[in-house]
Amino acid sequence: RSADAPFRLAVVGSGPAGFYTAYRVMNRVPNVQVDMYEALPVPFGLVRHGVAPDHPEVKNCQDKFEEVASSPNFRFLGNVSVGSSSEPFSPDQCRVELQQLLHNYDSVLLAYGASEDKKLGIPGESTLKGIYSARQFVGWYNGLPDSAGLEPDLRGEEAVVIGQGNVALDVARMLLEDIDVLRKTDIAEHALEQLAQSKIRRVRVVGRRGPMQAAFTIKEVRELMKLPKVAFHPVNRALIPEDLKSLPRAQKRLMEVVVKGTASSPNDTPLSWSLDSCLSPRHFLANAEDATRVASTEFDITQLDSAFDPKSRVQPTGKTLILPSDVVFRSVGYKSSALRGFAEAGVQFDERRGVVDNDGLGRVTRLVSDGHAGASTQQVPGLYCAGWVKLGPTGVIASTMNDAFATGDAIVYDWLGGAAFLQSGGTAPGWDGIRGEGGTVNGDKAISWDNWRQIDKLEKEKGSAKGKEREKFTDTTQMLSVIS
Ligand code: FAD
DSSP, X not given: OOTTOOEEEEEEOOSHHHHHHHHHHHHHSTTEEEEEEESSSSOOTHHHHTSOTTOGGGGGHHHHHHHHHTXXXXXXXXXXXXXXXSOOSSTTOEEEOHXXXXXXXXXXXXXXXOOEEXXXXXXXXXXXXXXXXHHHHHHXXXXXXXXXXXXXXXXXXXXXXXXXXXXXXXXXXXXHSOXXXXXXXXXXXXXXXHXXXXXXXXXXXXXXXXXXXXXXXXXXXXXXXXXXXXXXXXXXGGGSOSXXXXXXXXXXXXXXXXXXXXXXXXXXXXXXXXEEOSEEEEEEEOOSSOTTBOOEEEEEEEEESXXXXXXXXXXXXXXXXXXXXXXXXXXXXXXXOOOTTHHHHTOOEETTTTEEOBOSSSEEEEEEEOSSSOEEEEEEEEEEEOTHHHHOSOOOHHHHHHXXXXXXXXXXXXXXXXXXXXXXXXXXXXXXXXXXXXXXBTGGGOBOHHHHHHHHHHHHHHHHHTTSSOOOOOOHHHHHHTOO
């Protein structure tokens, strides 16, 4: 290919993985044209719809993304879903097939995150009311259109959060936080109204293992410990070494916070939370008054093979425990799914791990039988992945950024090194080619970056009238109706 041939890259997903990879490639390849496809009319993925509203500083990465999007080499195509097999967010959503991207770009980056959730697979989970996934609940308070109608039932006093990662602690904090603090954030208005009426007094954050094995980090635990007028029920001290000084520094500091607890005691304040260890959910139960709603959860009591080993496994003890559960939040992880058209494109999706097979640097790979006894791994030319769809749903924005840079470097290396891509010589027409082909549903409904800026401006104006950072639109039809 000629040295000045433009490089057309389609990015699927506008979260941190998509933006940071685009940034890296745009910085290092002269004459690159990036088209970023986003299923929602609004950008930023979990930065907008996952990160808790009382963590505004975490959203500062959006300034960098705005800088990327301001480049003449970048085009945002919001409200365009690629190869999605799920229902459209709205009847007005534009839909494009993966095959269309493959025919019209030199390269396609899969950075569409993880928009499903893992299930527990226990009785009552899908039949009883009052059990929500943390993903839905987080989406609800963050104004994700798909979850806006959730209306979680917060009329009871006892909440159980299953899982002990940072998302579980976000859920607990949102249930216990002073409503006047939340009022100043960009929390969705419907959530604010309902949380203001919440009767929840006790939140149990339950894990199969102990505090030494939990996935949460110090910042999130400390925030809960600092909530005014919210007490913490002491942890089972036998699960944490007596002598904290012997622990590695990060773990020592975390365990100090867990052991120290809060200034308030459960006796002098109605609101409290706890970390409940060594409990594996077994069954959700209703009660005699209402057979359709969850009332309690039965757990298997587990035993750690080695209480202080962060990697320790657990065994069932044969004993069980029932905890009152007026409402349950399942926080056991997000999950990616395959896009329609993967098989034809030669993309292999690991259903168990929920990731696209790749070489670790983001080059999409597939196993090919060599006709004899074995199989070899081959790169799928022009296809790359980054972020949660590459790594699985773990890690923060900073780690997603580093991962995206690694993928970006692989793309740059391959392009500048003359590797095989989807087209053979700077002829890829990009979005204009797809529009010209026809075959898109609602092709004229794609949202540009300027359109997003209009939505952004209105959200900020609506927010400032109420003393908040922004008031999000939570309905895609509304979003589309305000752009001119
Ligand atoms: P995402 O951010 O999920 O972006 C994927 C994008 O792809 C989305 O916009 C989605 O709409 C779009 N998409 C999906 N399917 C399609 C399709 N078919 N076609 C087109 N577009 C599609 N990290 C921190 O550093 N600090 C925090 O406080 C923090 N809080 C978090 C709270 C929660 C509840 C969660 C779940 C995560 C949190 N994280 C936090 C982690 C951080 O959000 C992730 O590391 C990061 O967002 C992953 O980036 P991604 O681009 O891979 O995925």
